[in-house]
Amino acid sequence: MITTAPGKLIAVAGIDGAGKSTLAASLHAALKDAGQDAVLIGKHTTEVPMSADLSAYMDQLNAVVYKRNADVGAACGDHYWLFALAAWYTLQDRLVIQPALRAGSHVILDNAHHKILARYAINPDVPTGLARQVFAHLTPADMVLFLRLTAEEALRRKQEFSALEAGRGGANNEAFVSYQDDVAVQLRQQADDHAWTSIDVNGKTPDLVLNEALLQLTEHFGLQLA
Ligand SMILES: Nc1ncnc2c1ncn2[C@@H]1O[C@H](COP(=O)(O)OP(=O)(O)OP(=O)(O)O)[C@@H](O)[C@H]1O
Numbered sequence: 001m002i003t004t005a006p007g008k009l010i011a012v013a014g015i016d017g018a019g020k021s022t023l024a025a026s027l028h029a030a031l032k033d034a035g036q037d038a039v040l041i042g043k044h045t046t047e048v049p050m051s052a053d054l055s056a057y058m059d060q061l062n063a064v065v066y067k068r069n070a071d072v073g074a075a076c077g078d079h080y081w082l083f084a085l086a087a088w089y090t091l092q093d094r095l096v097i098q099p100a101l102r103a104g105s106h107v108i109l110d111n112a113h114h115k116i117l118a119r120y121a122i123n124p125d126v127p128t129g130l131a132r133q134v135f136a137h138l139t140p141a142d143m144v145l146f147l148r149l150t151a152e153e154a155l156r157r158k159q160e161f162s163a164l165e166a167g168r169g170g171a172n173n174e175a176f177v178s179y180q181d182d183v184a185v186q187l188r189q190q191a192d193d194h195a196w197t198s199i200d201v202n203g204k205t206p207d208l209v210l211n212e213a214l215l216q217l218t219e220h221f222g223l224q225l226a
């Protein structure tokens, strides 16, 4: 029997605007360029290989979770959104991420659950232990690249943000910075886990950030990426 070595799950974490999607996309391209089998999975990845039915179902769930207006969001409440997100992350893990890893493909995961957990950890209306538990069964990442950026710099990069990204504390810049500072504290607590690797991205170009990330992958997994 021929067995394939499972791929590595590489997640990207950081506050809103830290550069997660930018790094995830360039990392995916770099791995492919180096001849590695890799898939990029993000917020709207709903394709389940070889199953039109499951892909269609994932698409519907994605719309339920992400395509709603602010009034609907507020009316449903924080517990509902925690469970809806848990449903989404559960299916994406089971139907998309795990099969890819088993097939030997590396998975670059943008928009992993870590930021959601950090947000719920500072939400006084939902017990943190509950939020932790609804994500506890997800496949642990082999590496979490934690992009550390000040909230002020994230604001400069993003220029605009949603009410959610300001913690519903108002739509002003101060609310964004103070909320993101709190989220960063929670992310740093998660970063105690051995799989997490911090990269200080303040003042670094996307290329520099990519190079640091590639260095980490080479060091930890011995991937030939040059
Ligand atoms: N190293 C960098 N230097 C300067 N600007 C950057 C850098 N990386 C990304 N950006 C820019 O910053 C903005 C936010 O980046 P990106 O969308 O990748 O962040 P994100 O962490 O995925 O954000 P979100 O949490 O909103 O999904 C984008 O406009 C992007 O082009």
Ligand SMILES: [Mg+2]
Residues within 6 Å of the ligand: 020, 021, 022, 110, 111
């Ligand atoms: Mg993003």
